[in-house]
């Protein structure tokens with residue numbers, strides 16, 4: 001029987017879509033079926049990772065220009 | 078998970094030809110994400126400098142970009158190399174071999190491997206939902222700031238920026254198993270933090 005401790009370690013593989021062996025996958029699925037603590041752990045871990053503060057904003061024009069200004073000047077041909 | 082903007086062959090070709098507007102678009106799109114990556118290893122001021130230097134390096138090398146990786150991956154690798162160079166100058170080095178510490182959830186299991194203290198039921202909807210609460214958001218940022226560099230960097234690349242494991246392993250030159258251990262420890266810390274917050278309302 002898979003222990004909760006190991007189910008929690010293996011939960012990463014489900015989150016990441018990492019392939020598990022057939023045996024590992026079945027053991028994990030079965031454990032989650034019977035253990036609501038580990039089910040809750042997995043559900044909440046996914047929610048947590050989905051809500052991490054991300055930095056995806058585009059840079060504003062002024063700061064973009066400031067970076068471009070420091071690059072090597074274009075070569076003349 | 079954020080998706081990288083497509084590197085259309087057309088756009089890549091303009092970059093390789095030295096098209097200034099295309100390069101500006103590259104900076105605009107990727108700069109803040111690259112800065113977030115650099116900040117996992119460096120102070121805010123050093124991170125700014127590392128990313129600026131990375132843009133100069135990328136600009137010099139873009140004509141030779143072969144498109145074998147995504148632009149974003151290519152740029153992130155340059156930033157990480159710049160950051161590691163700055164760390165070395167200050168006599169520091171980032172280690173990717175996990176120490177033999179236990180993860181932050183270890184104390185919550187009994188010796189027989191079952192939960193001693195199972196996770197609490199979190200509030201995931203409504204006004205108290207995860208991270209809509211200002212205190213929890215601040216608490217999370219504090220925890221991210223105190224996390225060991227190696228865990229923080231791997232978490233950033235994988236869980237905040239959605240990079241592929243293979244790309245992360247290649248760019249850090251670290252084995253997949255080490256990346257997974259570091260990532261698991263970072264996630265365990267965050268889980269423990271939120272669980273504690275949900276119980277006590279405190280950081």
Ligand SMILES: [Zn+2]
Pocket residue numbers: 003004005007031035037038039
């Ligand atoms: Zn369990």
